[in-house]
Amino acid sequence: MTATRVLVLNSGSSSVKYQLLDMADSSRLAVGLVERIGEEGSRLVHEPLAGPGAGGGRRERAEVIADHGQALRAVAEELAADGLGLDSPELAAVGHRVVHGGTRFTAPTVIDDEVLAEIRSLIPLAPLHNPANVTGIEVARELRADLPQVAVFDTAFHASMPEHVARYAIDAATAEKYSVRRYGFHGTSHAFVSRATAALLGRAVEDVNVIVLHLGNGASASAVRGGVCVETSMGLTPLEGLVMGTRSGDLDPAVIFHLARVGGMSVDEIDSLLNKKSGLLGLCGDNDMREVTRRAEAGDESARLALAAYVHRLKKYIGAYTAVLGRVDAVVFTAGVGENASVVREATVSGLEELGLTLDPEANAARSPEPRLISTASARVAVAVVPTDEELEIATQAYALVTQ
Ligand SMILES: Nc1ncnc2c1ncn2[C@@H]1O[C@H](COP(=O)(O)OP(=O)(O)O)[C@@H](O)[C@H]1O
Numbered sequence: 001m002t003a004t005r006v007l008v009l010n011s012g013s014s015s016v017k018y019q020l021l022d023m024a025d026s027s028r029l030a031v032g033l034v035e036r037i038g039e040e041g042s043r044l045v046h047e048p049l050a051g052p053g054a055g056g057g058r059r060e061r062a063e064v065i066a067d068h069g070q071a072l073r074a075v076a077e078e079l080a081a082d083g084l085g086l087d088s089p090e091l092a093a094v095g096h097r098v099v100h101g102g103t104r105f106t107a108p109t110v111i112d113d114e115v116l117a118e119i120r121s122l123i124p125l126a127p128l129h130n131p132a133n134v135t136g137i138e139v140a141r142e143l144r145a146d147l148p149q150v151a152v153f154d155t156a157f158h159a160s161m162p163e164h165v166a167r168y169a170i171d172a173a174t175a176e177k178y179s180v181r182r183y184g185f186h187g188t189s190h191a192f193v194s195r196a197t198a199a200l201l202g203r204a205v206e207d208v209n210v211i212v213l214h215l216g217n218g219a220s221a222s223a224v225r226g227g228v229c230v231e232t233s234m235g236l237t238p239l240e241g242l243v244m245g246t247r248s249g250d251l252d253p254a255v256i257f258h259l260a261r262v263g264g265m266s267v268d269e270i271d272s273l274l275n276k277k278s279g280l281l282g283l284c285g286d287n288d289m290r291e292v293t294r295r296a297e298a299g300d301e302s303a304r305l306a307l308a309a310y311v312h313r314l315k316k317y318i319g320a321y322t323a324v325l326g327r328v329d330a331v332v333f334t335a336g337v338g339e340n341a342s343v344v345r346e347a348t349v350s351g352l353e354e355l356g357l358t359l360d361p362e363a364n365a366a367r368s369p370e371p372r373l374i375s376t377a378s379a380r381v382a383v384a385v386v387p388t389d390e391e392l393e394i395a396t397q398a399y400a401l402v403t404q
């Protein structure tokens, strides 16, 4: 029997998303999510899509899940209950989303002790993400020691950014000493979506220039020229750039000095403020765009402000990346907000007609899980909604590596 299955683990700061895929036909055998890890109300939602458990629908396990280790053991149990356990000889690899790969990892990598140590050493550059990724790898190795574990890095797709884009304009020796440069994140999504957009336009990826707006809890924009990333909005860490659910995105770095000197705040307090209590949450008290748009439509002032700030930042990046690319073929919305929030798309594109962007309101309002155009037929620049599939992309890259 050839092993064609890949288990993909996407461990976030307080969640684990997972999918078991069969790469023989790219089908999904099981999908699930553990959320609110280490918080009140943690739960696991599991859905078998193939095998003996298929057809049984979603199962939910509401229990205290204290850490990522416990979460992954619970996931392994659920898969085993469906005859899809980690002991299956059909499993070819586990693919891990690893958020920060530093300058060393610019391609998918089979994880050995040394690679794991290096991923661990990058924790200071992604303190919200890499610790969970490390635990995911450790537990998966524990559960199935002989199985190849593959790391697929969020930063990899952005490694192609030119040096003058990746560098901050600070003292070169200091930057070198502390690895201070722009790395970029969500690369797996930006890569997948930029390729899918070329397919949607019916053109070769080498021939199209796209601006990808990945708007999830974390959000980032990228400029992709002919399939190669030339600029992205996140930097040293996933804090730079767009207004996000709980992160501030761009601000004057002097805000930090000011809060420390005048506000008496510690570095850790400011870190937590900017990463966890800012963005939409900071502006209006809600980080979920569904809630923000609902409140804004009901006339709530702070929600309107938060939405306006979110959209304004997006417009700035679309303008900037239009200048970077010179010619733009498509602006693409993806991830939770990008795929679902027609209000955000409408507000973002509105007023950008001079840049060649015009929405078709009906197409924008329509809901579909398929990649689709939402611009008018005559618009110079296509506007599209392209659902991202980081899990499929991770599985594809991991499987290619272990079967090459
Ligand atoms: N129907 C919707 N309308 C508006 N926003 C939505 C909708 N569905 C999901 N979202 C937003 O998508 C966000 C999550 O996006 P997702 O890509 O799943 O994020 P992540 O992978 O970073 O957890 C949620 O915070 C929510 O605000």
Ligand SMILES: CC(=O)OP(=O)(O)O
Pocket: 012, 099, 129, 154, 185, 186, 216, 217, 218, 219, 238
């Ligand atoms: C890198 C990053 O911001 O990831 P997420 O959107 O999953 O938080």
Ligand SMILES: [Mg+2]
Pocket: 216, 217, 335
């Ligand atoms: Mg995401």
